[in-house]
Structure formats: structure tokens, C-alpha cells
Amino acid sequence: MTKAHFPFVIRKLLELWDEGRLPNVAGVEIEPEYGYVARILYRSNAVRIIRGSDVGLNAGAACEVAKDKAYVKHFLRRSGFECPRGEAFLLPWWAKEIMPRLAEKGFTRPRTTDGAAEYAAGLGFPVYLKPIDGAQGRGVWRCDSAAHIQPVIDYYAEQRIRLMVVEEAVDLPDHRLVVLRDRLISAYTRFPLTVTGDGTATIAELLSELQRSFRLSGRPTTIDAADARIAARLARAGLDLATVPRRGQTVVLLDISNLTAGGTALDVTATVHPRWVRLALDVTAALGLKFSGVDLACADVTDPDAPYSVLEVNCSPGLDHYGSVGVEQRAVVDDLYALILNEPPD
Structure with missing residues (x-):
């Protein structure tokens, strides 16, 4: 396996090591079969383990809780933060499997997806x-009516997803704030996957050209034109992949704005108000984390009084897509990983 196939963080580790930017590091060992795990040996005899995008800063239990959207909502609400209304539901196959254990503990009527449509109607x-426990926007669906919910539940069951969250839609711009201990690393506004018409190409052709531009720029994003969520979003606008948008017409293709799903970013690190930086730091601390990416829906991150809602918290925020935004952003990413990886663990 070549370095090019290693996860981004491990490639960055090797790059910084080769450049001499990790003076406290005595050696680096990479698990050879998949290149997914690395061990850093420090001159102080300390050891750090990296796994995928996890740089080994956050405690294991805290990171596991942060991956669970229901736990995050519970603890953030208890800490006084605004979050979207929503609840978790057991998929029937999983409820059936764990019912004996739940019954032993006195839980005889767990919340299952049988009640999801009614609950969603109550939310609106x-x-x-x-x-x-999904990440990078995978499996996230917008549902506009009760009829849209069961097909998603069926899909989740096929994928053996155990629990899902039904969550109200928050109609505010989406931002990601990455923080490390007591400082802001980066802040950027995220926009969903879009294409812009030229008056002659179909949406499918525009999407293919966008994918080509990603490859040429080195951006590690793969867009699946067959993603049913793209078809659903287009159908709501009366379009499909064969539609030819007029010149200059912007067509939104997904209801999520994750960069891994083809979204774009506008760097707002220099303009985000200190109130939102403080909030991201407090959210991170409330979950027992040191390093996180806080997904913040906020009307205006330059306004300290703007309405907001904390959507999710990522305990292993990948910065490869952010680093592809521009030269300055790549330098921020390099400096961040140099800082993290050069410092022996606590």
C-alpha cells in the first residue's frame, strides 16, 4: 500500500515528519496492511495512537458519546445550549433483538420507529x-411528509442501522467551528452541493464536470449521481438529472451541506464573533472533549445576538476538505496537525 491510500491524518503525519516539523517525535510506525493506524514515539518516551481521523486527543468514552446524536442532544440541553428538537427511535429489527435485555431492566415499551411518523408530524x-451514529452526512434524509418516512426506515433496516433520530429542520445557515482546547482553529460556512447551468449541459453532465474538477484540484470527494437523495431534491424542484438548467441557474442537489458530500465552504475564521467561538469552546468542554468540530446553525456568525442551534458535534473533525479550499486554509491545517502531533499526549 502506498502513502496515497493512507487516511488523510496519517498522510499528514508522514508529510510533517519528513519536513522536520515534529522535533519532539523520535519515530513513526504505520500499521502496514491498511495504513489506518499509526503509533508516534516521542523523545520523552510517550506514545500516541492515531486511528483514521482520530488524532488521539479525546478520551475514548467522550468520543463515543459525541458520536451518538441523542446523547449529544441530551447533555447539551442539560447544559443550556439550544439544539434542534428531536428524539431517537429503535429500528424494529434491533428492538426485537434487545427486547429481552430491556425487559429484564423494566423497559417494556421502548420507542420504536412505529411511532416516528406521528412524532414527526408533531414536530412539523x-x-x-x-x-x-452516522457521520459526514451519510444516510441523512429530509422528509416533507409522513409518506416519506417509512421508505427511509426501510433503507435503514437494510443497512442494519440500529437507531435513528427524527429531528426538526432548522432553517439557518450552516457553519463548522473547529476548536482545540482554548482556541479556534477554523470557522467556515458550509453550502450544499450545487451546479450552475450553462444553458446546454444537463444536470448529470454538470455534475460529472464538477466531479472532474474535484479530482483535478486534489479534493477527496466522490459524488454519487445515483444517490436517491439527489433525485428527491431535484423532484421537489420539478427537475431531474436530464434537465438542462438555463445559463447562470444554480441548482441545489442535496439537503445537507457536508463538504464530504460535495458541499463548498466559505472561510469566516477572521469574522466570526467571539460569542460563537466561546459557545463552540463551551460545547466542546461540556462533552468532555479537547478537540472538536461544532456544527452550528446560526443566522449570522458576525452577530452575537443571532438565533442559533447546535446541530452536531464531531470528535474527529476531518480537515482535508477544508484544507482544499485554498492556500491559506492548507497552511492552517498543516499548522494545526504540527501542533497536535508534535506534542506528547497528557
């Missing part, structure tokens, strides 16, 4: 359905 459509 549209709502979002999310795998409880």
Missing part, C-alpha cells in the same frame, strides 16, 4: 432523519 414537516 419538514424533518430530518439521521442514523444516530
